[in-house]
Amino acid sequence: MIIQRAEIYPLHLPMKALFKTSRGAIGGAGMERTVVLVKLTSDTGVVGWGEGSPSRLWSSETMESVVSALQRYLLPAVIGRAVSDLAGLHQAMNAVIAPGFSIAHPIAKCAVDTAVHDLLGKARGLSLPELWGYAPTDEAVLSWTVSAGDETALDSAIAEGRERGYANFNLKLGTDPAFDLLQCERVRAAAPDGFLWGDANGGYRFHDILRLLPDLEAAGLDLLEQPLPANQLRDLAALKQRMRIPLGADEPIIAPRELMEWIRQDLITAYVAKPSRSGGLFPSRICMEIADHAPLMTVCSGLTETGIGLAANAQLACAFGIQRPCAWNGPQFLDESLLTEPLTIEGGKLRRPEGPGLGVTVDEDKVRHYTNGGELHVE
Numbered sequence: 385m386i387i388q389r390a391e392i393y394p395l396h397l398p399m400k401a402l403f404k405t406s407r408g409a410i411g412g413a414g415m416e417r418t419v420v421l422v423k424l425t426s427d428t429g430v431v432g433w434g435e436g437s438p439s440r441l442w443s444s445e446t447m448e449s450v451v452s453a454l455q456r457y458l459l460p461a462v463i464g465r466a467v468s469d470l471a472g473l474h475q476a477m478n479a480v481i482a483p484g485f486s487i488a489h490p491i492a493k494c495a496v497d498t499a500v501h502d503l504l505g506k507a508r509g510l511s512l513p514e515l516w517g518y519a520p521t522d523e524a525v526l527s528w529t530v531s532a533g534d535e536t537a538l539d540s541a542i543a544e545g546r547e548r549g550y551a552n553f554n555l556k557l558g559t560d561p562a563f564d565l566l567q568c569e570r571v572r573a574a575a576p577d578g579f580l581w582g583d584a585n586g587g588y589r590f591h592d593i594l595r596l597l598p599d600l601e602a603a604g605l606d607l608l609e610q611p612l613p614a615n616q617l618r619d620l621a622a623l624k625q626r627m628r629i630p631l632g633a634d635e636p637i638i639a640p641r642e643l644m645e646w647i648r649q650d651l652i653t654a655y656v657a658k659p660s661r662s663g664g665l666f667p668s669r670i671c672m673e674i675a676d677h678a679p680l681m682t683v684c685s686g687l688t689e690t691g692i693g694l695a696a697n698a699q700l701a702c703a704f705g706i707q708r709p710c711a712w713n714g715p716q717f718l719d720e721s722l723l724t725e726p727l728t729i730e731g732g733k734l735r736r737p738e739g740p741g742l743g744v745t746v747d748e749d750k751v752r753h754y755t756n757g758g759e760l761h762v763e
């Protein structure tokens with residue numbers, strides 16, 4: 385069974401709430417999220433869907449770069465290849481555009497990788513954990529993302545999360561040390577037993593986080609992710625020596641090679657799994673195994689995906705039985721899931737979709753509606 389043809393769907397999806405990081409507002413109510421979907425069809429007529437949703441204020445990939453990389457290079461490199469040769473498909477994609485510091489265009493590659501996994505699972509009648517040989521858990525616990533700009537927004541974000549049954553919170557830090565401490569204290573007071581995960585997206589200056597760290601730890605922060613810019617490694621090593629709570633990296637850990645190097649240089653104690661950032665499920669599964677054996681704390685995150693990317697994230701986390709809360713905030717910020725049956729989220733828990741492949745059915749009418757005639761065909 386080979387990959388015979390591909391379609392690329394660039395979409396602009398409505399957002400329903402403000403999402404900001406230390407780099408600025410990613411989007412908000414009345415704004416749009418850029419999403420790129422790939423649909424692959426095999427020579428036997430089986431279809432698979434994948435998502436690679438760039439956010440230009442999070443990494444250097446844009447909607448335009450994802451679409452052009454897919455159309456001109458990545459999809460032509462995989463069309464005609466065997467669906468079951470996941471390793472070979474990645475080698476082909478990695479060969480056609482040279483790496484920079486890490487593999488190039490990981491978000492674009494994630495769309496292809498996920499679609500191939502979905503296609504392969506559907507062709508064989510196996511869910512992804514079954515395809516990989518894992519006995520999955522049935523659900524994943526979620527964290528509620530708080531990305532407030534002021535005290536009023538902070539209190540209402542915490543209250544909304546609690547009302548929806550969330551016990552665990554993900555805080556966007558790295559802008560203002562005093563406000564960051566206040567955020568931790570407020571969330572800890574509202575969720576005494578919850579997992580409190582702070583992500584600075586590289587926003588702190590070294591001396592600011594050195595000064596702030598003991599207060600964040602005393603306020604009950606459980607995990608600090610990417611406190612410093614991705615390439616500021618000497619300071620990261622110094623910071624880690626002073627930390628009593630786990631330290632994770634996000635933006636610089638693309639391929640397994642970076643995860644190994646960060647472990648070898650003793651720079652992290654936590655692995656933040658994020659298939660969108662890492663070229664998809666195949667490399668992410670290798671990283672999950674590395675993290676498991678290192679051993680590191682493993683937590684799962686995402687890039688505000690639609691139901692398609694969310695299903696992929698859920699299959700990976702449940703395959704590995706991840707118990708800590710997962711920071712998948714697509715349902716919190718996107719106004720549309722793109723599935724015929726949206727995933728079930730109740731009491732801050734996501735039910736793993738059963739069935740072959742990703743376990744979900746894409747609503748193609750919705751996809752075409754938001755693509756607005758902009759789909760591209762590659763054969």
Ligand SMILES: [Mg+2]
Binds near residue numbers: 635
């Ligand atoms: Mg992050």
